[in-house]
Amino acid sequence: MDTDNTARGGQRAGRYNHIAIEKKWQDVWEERGTFVAADSDPRPKLYVLQMFPYPSGNLHAGHVRNYVIGDAIARFWRMKGYNVMHPMGYDSFGLPAEQAAIDRKIQPADWIEQCISTARRQFKRYGFSFDWTREVNTSAPDYYRWTQWLFTTFYRQGLVYRKQIEVNWCEEHGVLANDEVKDGACWRCDREVSKKKMAQWLMRTTDYAQDLLEGLDDLPGWTQRVVKLQTNWIGRSEGTHADFAVPAITDSCPAGEQPVLRIYTTRVDTIFGCTFMAVAPDHPLAEAMAAAGNMSDKLATFQEECASEDVRFKVAEEKPKRGIPLGVNCINPFNGEEIPVWATNYVVSDFGTGAVMAVPGHDSRDHAFAREYGLPVRQVIRPADAAVEVDVQREAYTEKGLSINSGDFDNMDFHTAKAAMDNWLMHHHHGESAVQYRLRDWNMGRQRFWGAPIPMVHCTACGWQPVPDSELPVRLPAEADYSDIRVSPLANDEDWKRTKCPACGGAAERDTDTMTTFMCSAWYFLRFCDPHNDNAIFDPAKVAAWMPVDYYIGGQEHAVGHLLYSRFITMVLQKLGYLQLARPDFAGELPKLGNEPFRRLFNQGMVYKDGAKMSKSKGNVVSSDELADEYGADTARIFGLFGGPADQDLEWTTSGVEGGLRFLRRVYRLAQAVSAAPNLEDSLPEMAENAVRARHRAVAGVSEDLCNWRFNTAIAKQMEYLNELEKLWQQADGNDHSGAFRVALTSFAQLLSPFAPHIAEELWEMFDGPGLCADSEWPIHDPAMLVESTLELPVQVNGKLRGRITVAAAASAEDCLAAARANEDVARWLEGVSVIKEIVVPGRMVTFVVK
RNA sequence: GCGGAAGUGGUGGAAUGGCAGACACGCUAGGUUCAGGACCUAGUGAGCGCAAGCUCGUGGGGGUUCGAAUCCCCCCUUCCGCACCA
Numbered sequence: 001m002d003t004d005n006t007a008r009g010g011q012r013a014g015r016y017n018h019i020a021i022e023k024k025w026q027d028v029w030e031e032r033g034t035f036v037a038a039d040s041d042p043r044p045k046l047y048v049l050q051m052f053p054y055p056s057g058n059l060h061a062g063h064v065r066n067y068v069i070g071d072a073i074a075r076f077w078r079m080k081g082y083n084v085m086h087p088m089g090y091d092s093f094g095l096p097a098e099q100a101a102i103d104r105k106i107q108p109a110d111w112i113e114q115c116i117s118t119a120r121r122q123f124k125r126y127g128f129s130f131d132w133t134r135e136v137n138t139s140a141p142d143y144y145r146w147t148q149w150l151f152t153t154f155y156r157q158g159l160v161y162r163k164q165i166e167v168n169w170c171e172e173h174g175v176l177a178n179d180e181v182k183d184g185a186c187w188r189c190d191r192e193v194s195k196k197k198m199a200q201w202l203m204r205t206t207d208y209a210q211d212l213l214e215g216l217d218d219l220p221g222w223t224q225r226v227v228k229l230q231t232n233w234i235g236r237s238e239g240t241h242a243d244f245a246v247p248a249i250t251d252s253c254p255a256g257e258q259p260v261l262r263i264y265t266t267r268v269d270t271i272f273g274c275t276f277m278a279v280a281p282d283h284p285l286a287e288a289m290a291a292a293g294n295m296s297d298k299l300a301t302f303q304e305e306c307a308s309e310d311v312r313f314k315v316a317e318e319k320p321k322r323g324i325p326l327g328v329n330c331i332n333p334f335n336g337e338e339i340p341v342w343a344t345n346y347v348v349s350d351f352g353t354g355a356v357m358a359v360p361g362h363d364s365r366d367h368a369f370a371r372e373y374g375l376p377v378r379q380v381i382r383p384a385d386a387a388v389e390v391d392v393q394r395e396a397y398t399e400k401g402l403s404i405n406s407g408d409f410d411n412m413d414f415h416t417a418k419a420a421m422d423n424w425l426m427h428h429h430h431g432e433s434a435v436q437y438r439l440r441d442w443n444m445g446r447q448r449f450w451g452a453p454i455p456m457v458h459c460t461a462c463g464w465q466p467v468p469d470s471e472l473p474v475r476l477p478a479e480a481d482y483s484d485i486r487v488s489p490l491a492n493d494e495d496w497k498r499t500k501c502p503a504c505g506g507a508a509e510r511d512t513d514t515m516t517t518f519m520c521s522a523w524y525f526l527r528f529c530d531p532h533n534d535n536a537i538f539d540p541a542k543v544a545a546w547m548p549v550d551y552y553i554g555g556q557e558h559a560v561g562h563l564l565y566s567r568f569i570t571m572v573l574q575k576l577g578y579l580q581l582a583r584p585d586f587a588g589e590l591p592k593l594g595n596e597p598f599r600r601l602f603n604q605g606m607v608y609k610d611g612a613k614m615s616k617s618k619g620n621v622v623s624s625d626e627l628a629d630e631y632g633a634d635t636a637r638i639f640g641l642f643g644g645p646a647d648q649d650l651e652w653t654t655s656g657v658e659g660g661l662r663f664l665r666r667v668y669r670l671a672q673a674v675s676a677a678p679n680l681e682d683s684l685p686e687m688a689e690n691a692v693r694a695r696h697r698a699v700a701g702v703s704e705d706l707c708n709w710r711f712n713t714a715i716a717k718q719m720e721y722l723n724e725l726e727k728l729w730q731q732a733d734g735n736d737h738s739g740a741f742r743v744a745l746t747s748f749a750q751l752l753s754p755f756a757p758h759i760a761e762e763l764w765e766m767f768d769g770p771g772l773c774a775d776s777e778w779p780i781h782d783p784a785m786l787v788e789s790t791l792e793l794p795v796q797v798n799g800k801l802r803g804r805i806t807v808a809a810a811a812s813a814e815d816c817l818a819a820a821r822a823n824e825d826v827a828r829w830l831e832g833v834s835v836i837k838e839i840v841v842p843g844r845m846v847t848f849v850v851k
Numbered sequence: 852g853c854g855g856a857a858g859u860g861g862u863g864g865a866a867u868g869g870c871a872g873a874c875a876c877g878c879u880a881g882g883u884u885c886a887g888g889a890c891c892u893a894g895u896g897a898g899c900g901c902a903a904g905c906u907c908g909u910g911g912g913g914g915u916u917c918g919a920a921u922c923c924c925c926c927c928u929u930c931c932g933c934a935c936c937a
Contacts, residue, residue: 232854
């Protein structure tokens with residue numbers, strides 16, 4: 001492939017030279033500040049946001065495809081007259097920088113700086129219409145200062161607390177968030193993950209579980225898929241708390257302080273079928289109960305077994321159900337029945353209350369356990385349809401039905417029984433109806449160097465103290481010492497740790513954990529609205545002017561983590577009064593759920609090559625620089641959009657890229673031929689009219705497809721337009737009538753501009769368009785020009801295509817039928833049969849139903 | 852197991868109740884060029900046929916309809932989430 005098409009002798013002068021063209025227009029856009037978004041502008045605003053990358057070296061074809069989607073959208077709406085903000089930045093804290101620093105023996109800050117300048121240069125080679133004046137970088141002190149400010153602000157509001165928790169522990173990468181664990185293994189190194197107890201800072205996301213859930217109703221612009229994923233992740237369930245007394249441990253306690261075994265169940269209607277109690281091995285009362293039942297040693301052994309089991313069995317189904325009796329009984333509050341308490345490996349301590357009323361007749365897990373240990377099975381629910389046979393001894397009946405063997409609650413359906421039983425519990429002070437969420441509080445800390453230091457100081461006298469705002473940012477030390485890679489360099493840096501207590505001024509120590517990068521990226525879209533503010537995290541007026549994000553484009557791997565945390569941060573900031581997204585309506589009322597940051601969400605597909613997702617680790621990347629050198633940014637952009645629907649995965653093929661290049665070369669060649677011809681009045685009016693009609697058709701089709709994010713068909717329509725123009729130009733067979741073609745190609749440039757912006761500018765210039773193509777007003781079509789004077793209609797007989805007729809566009813149904821009957825291919829099928837029905841779909845087809 | 856998405860030529864994909872395969876890639880033949888992974892023209896779902904044309908055809912089976920890739924029911928396959936959540 002020539003990289004310099006004009007260099008060789010004998011070439012036709014002016015052959016499409018993507019290198020020269022692309023550089024030329026990138027420089028022009030940069031000089032003129034074409035894509036800088038002004039805060040005050042009379043046009044309506046449109047915030048187009050693309051998930052910012054982790055800058056880990058070179059961009060590849062996968063990134064190109066991802067970002068060209070949002071760029072096409074941003075450019076399209078810009079031309080449609082919107083004041084578009086389309087910013088970009090870098091999510092630059094996190095593990096890979098640290099790994100690179102260890103591998104290459106350089107500082108993470110130096111490494112990431114190189115990566116960022118490479119990424120910025122590579123982005124610019126693709127002509128993305130980013131407003132570079134708004135660039136943010138999460139690892140820069142003037143950014144993480146505000147990440148830290150969020151932490152201390154939330155801490156002062158009581159939203160951050162410290163707790164000993166079991167964390168996911170990877171030997172190589174330390175503590176992992178739940179969403180960093182895949183199938184029981186670390187998402188980065190596939191190493192098995194174990195559990196470890198550690199004091200961590202937690203964010204009270206669970207306080208907002210209900211708000212986060214309800215907010216989803218306000219997001220019709222999100223895909224059902226993501227809404228469902230978040231709904232499941234939050235995992236609301238409605239059930240009942242019920243208290244079971246344990247006389248063996250309460251007898252020795254003073255009245256009023258007697259502990260009870262509290263259970264959570266969604267099937268309180270089955271409580272009369274409860275034949276034993278199952279608690280987690282590490283339930284808070286387990287040891288007390290074991291002590292009372294003389295089972296302490298056995299419980300300790302069991303607890304150890306379970307801890308190692310958690311690591312061995314990644315999938316719950318593979319884990320055999322096991323347990324030990326604790327030697328004590330508890331009392332069912334409804335019937336006073338005494339049932340044994342077991343510690344079991346199938347009850348987890350961090351959901352509900354860590355204790356389960358076991359109903360083997362109506363729960364398959366309890367049933368499996370009861371079978372294993374010979375515990376009794378009792379039926380308390382029967383199917384509403386008496387014809388259905390049920391044998392709970394053989395298999396648990398888990399459907400809802402009517403209560404039996406349940407005392408006063410017999411013959412009630414589920415809802416009646418639950419309401420009556422919840423009411424009974426509340427009345428007798430043994431429980432109440434309850435709601436549970438699967439969502440857990442958010443672990444903020446990582447035992448890593450390359451992150452925003454958690455701005456907390458520990459003083460032996462005053463305890464934990466937040467660093468005052470005036471002392472933010474708490475900067476990372478300039479040098480990280482990686483001689484001992486098992487420990488965070490911060491924890492080993494005595495000079496850095498040593499500080500004064502903000503409260504008493506005495507000697508104190510800094511927290512050596514850094515924040516999860518999910519925190520850094522949970523608010524960057526707000527900072528883009530006011531990226532250089534040194535006095536505040538942002539100016540609420542500027543945020544109110546730009547937010548919410550109108551289009552958010554990114555990978556579906558962030559469907560839960562990043563998007564949920566961003567929603568949470570926005571929600572809390574709004575609640576604390578730092579931010580007001582929802583504007584009061586005319587009555588001064590705030591819309592209930594007007595605090596969602598991302599109005600519409602678009603998940604692009606991934607790019608595959610050789611059957612695997614394109615990634616550096618798979619070794620199947622096509623580098624963006626090579627691609628731009630060899631084929632050009634415009635060609636790569638065209639292929640990325642043309643290869644298939646943007647929300648589906650795309651297989652990267654060289655032949656497909658070449659097809660894109662061929663298309664642009666043909667465009668360029670036609671443009672050159674037309675521009676070289678004398679600009680004269682059209683002497684062939686019919687041909688000129690065909691060119692005009694083709695233009696209106698293309699404008700209508702491309703505009704509609706772009707509104708619906710159908711880039712592949714939009715480009716197909718431009719290819720059709722080009723095919724028509726080429727054919728007409730050939731028919732013109734001369735050069736005394738280029739007027740219509742000049743107009744056609746000027747519009748062509750505009751239609752091409754969102755996809756292949758560099759060549760579009762070149763064509764625009766070639767045909768003397770005013771200013772820049774990127775600044776031009778998107779063309780509109782005249783619907784009257786889409787109406788053809790004659791139509792070709794298919795004719796069906798009994799649903800089978802039998803012929804085609806050509807009729808005037810305005811032809812009546814009678815005329816169509818007459819023309820159809822007159823058609824000899826159709827007439828053959830109408831001979832010797834009786835027509836029982838005639839259907840004319842105007843403009844679409846003619847059908848005869850015969851017998 | 853539960854939930855979601857998908858299944859159309861040799862390939863990527865179009866068509867969301869009305870001409871299946873737009874637009875490309877690939878392939879075949881011809882042309883053009885000193886040469887080219889350049890360009891142009893024509894052809895290209897399968898089967899039958901000299902042809903006009905006919906039959907079949909959107910994972911499989913059934914249904915609704917004058918008409919189904921599209922709507923409904925059952926089944927199969929693939930991919931992706933979640934998974935002892937009580």
